[in-house]
Amino acid sequence: MASPSPSDAVRGDSTSESNQHEQPLQQFQPGARLTLERYFQDLQDADTPSSPLVPRYHTGRLPNGKIGDNKPRLLLMGQRRSGKSSISSVVFHKLPPSETLYLETTTRIKKESMHSFMDFQVWDFPGHVDYFDPAFDTENIFDEIGALIWVIDAQDEYLDAIARLNTTILNLQQHYPAINVEVFVHKVDGLSDDYRSDTFRDIIQRVQDELSDAGYENAPVSFYQTSIYDHSIFEAFSKVIQKLIPELPTLESLLNSLCSNCRIEKAYLFDVLSKIYIATDTSPTDSSSYEICSDYIDVVVDVSEIYGWDRNLIEKSSYGRGDEAIPGEAVAVEETGNQDAESLITMERKGNNYLYLREINKYLALICLMGDDSPSDKKALIDYNVGVFQAAMKEVFPR
Numbered sequence: 001m002a003s004p005s006p007s008d009a010v011r012g013d014s015t016s017e018s019n020q021h022e023q024p025l026q027q028f029q030p031g032a033r034l035t036l037e038r039y040f041q042d043l044q045d046a047d048t049p050s051s052p053l054v055p056r057y058h059t060g061r062l063p064n065g066k067i068g069d070n071k072p073r074l075l076l077m078g079q080r081r082s083g084k085s086s087i088s089s090v091v092f093h094k095l096p097p098s099e100t101l102y103l104e105t106t107t108r109i110k111k112e113s114m115h116s117f118m119d120f121q122v123w124d125f126p127g128h129v130d131y132f133d134p135a136f137d138t139e140n141i142f143d144e145i146g147a148l149i150w151v152i153d154a155q156d157e158y159l160d161a162i163a164r165l166n167t168t169i170l171n172l173q174q175h176y177p178a179i180n181v182e183v184f185v186h187k188v189d190g191l192s193d194d195y196r197s198d199t200f201r202d203i204i205q206r207v208q209d210e211l212s213d214a215g216y217e218n219a220p221v222s223f224y225q226t227s228i229y230d231h232s233i234f235e236a237f238s239k240v241i242q243k244l245i246p247e248l249p250t251l252e253s254l255l256n257s258l259c260s261n262c263r264i265e266k267a268y269l270f271d272v273l274s275k276i277y278i279a280t281d282t283s284p285t286d287s288s289s290y291e292i293c294s295d296y297i298d299v300v301v302d303v304s305e306i307y308g309w310d311r312n313l314i315e316k317s318s319y320g321r322g323d324e325a326i327p328g329e330a331v332a333v334e335e336t337g338n339q340d341a342e343s344l345i346t347m348e349r350k351g352n353n354y355l356y357l358r359e360i361n362k363y364l365a366l367i368c369l370m371g372d373d374s375p376s377d378k379k380a381l382i383d384y385n386v387g388v389f390q391a392a393m394k395e396v397f398p399r
């Protein structure tokens with residue numbers, strides 16, 4: 001008689017688990033039930049890591065994801081000429097904002113893959129198309145979505161844009177209630193301060209009122225004021241991306257303990273290429289700190305383009321101070337004298353006088369703002385703690 005194979009055993013377990021979930025699910029609407037069921041199924045797989053490292057964090061599968069390949073998709077939608085392609089070009093392709101004037105109108109979905117500390121996709125949609133038309137494969141568009149970014153031109157008549165946004169939210173809510181909807185009230189650079197905040201408040205009010213009139217209270221919609229002509233678009237994207245990083249609480253608590261151990265006032269973990277910050281400590285954030293750090297990255301990147309070295313020729317040093325160095329690595333580092341890039345500068349600015357940057361891995365850099373007391377006194381302490389932070393990061397983002 002054939003004995004049950006291990007895979008049968010696994011299958012048997014999952015069936016009994018899903019039966020356990022089925023009972024309480026009956027109380028939900030069919031659409032929500034389907035998503036919850038899928039969520040439970042995904043979560044079960046997500047707990048089996050592909051990496052040999054012991055998992056200490058959720059592996060980041062999206063509740064909407066069928067395949068769960070850990071590549072969240074950001075959808076840029078909104079009216080024609082609202083600024084979708086400009087946003088994507090400025091943030092992800094470093095196009096100077098003034099050159100967006102020459103961008104052509106998008107006629108079909110533009111899909112781009114971004115490879116960084118995590119892989120994600122950005123889909124730029126033409127403004128005029130209705131994606132809930134039966135001609136479109138809605139499932140294919142919305143299934144793996146991480147966030148829907150709806151761009152509203154604040155300098156233009158926005159009532160139609162709000163109506164379309166609300167129709168989209170209501171349609172999505174039936175089948176994909178877990179989707180984050182992020183509304184960018186865009187092009188605010190052209191508005192006076194008062195008019196800008198009035199417009200912002202008015203848009204929020206209208207969206208919320210219309211949704212609650214349609215019976216959808218507390219919709220998961222967030223609002224941001226953005227412009228490609230300042231840092232606001234990068235800050236808004238940072239917040240959108242952070243919601244897709246399951247390890248965010250771990251990163252925040254690591255940064256908190258780094259700040260308290262080294263008396264750092266504010267620490268940011270930046271994705272160097274996009275200048276999106278993927279985490280910061282939990283002390284209050286202000287835009288000016290972000291701007292200083294972001295400009296600092298530009299300077300460091302520019303200088304390292306001139307004086308940097310070819311990383312491919314050098315095997316990188318081991319991340320953790322406690323790691324055992326591999327002989328080849330130690331020799332390479334000794335010969336070139338290069339460890340991870342590091343920079344410390346003094347600013348003539350009241351409050352935060354020092355800026356410290358340390359490359360954490362290929363994609364990420366840690367930037368800290370420090371107060372009056374000279375970091376040279378505590379450099380050894382900072383070096384040690386940043387080394388520990390780097391080692392922890394290697395476990396959080398094994399790649």
Ligand SMILES: Nc1nc2c(ncn2[C@@H]2O[C@H](COP(=O)(O)OP(=O)(O)OP(=O)(O)O)[C@@H](O)[C@H]2O)c(=O)[nH]1
Binds near residue numbers: 083084086099125229
């Ligand atoms: N003032 C200002 N203009 C902007 C901003 N962002 C984009 N624009 C301008 O808005 C115009 C339209 O931008 P696009 O990015 O082509 O708009 P789109 O939403 O992709 O348009 P479609 O492809 O037709 O859907 C361009 O002339 C941009 O220069 C902004 O933040 N401020």
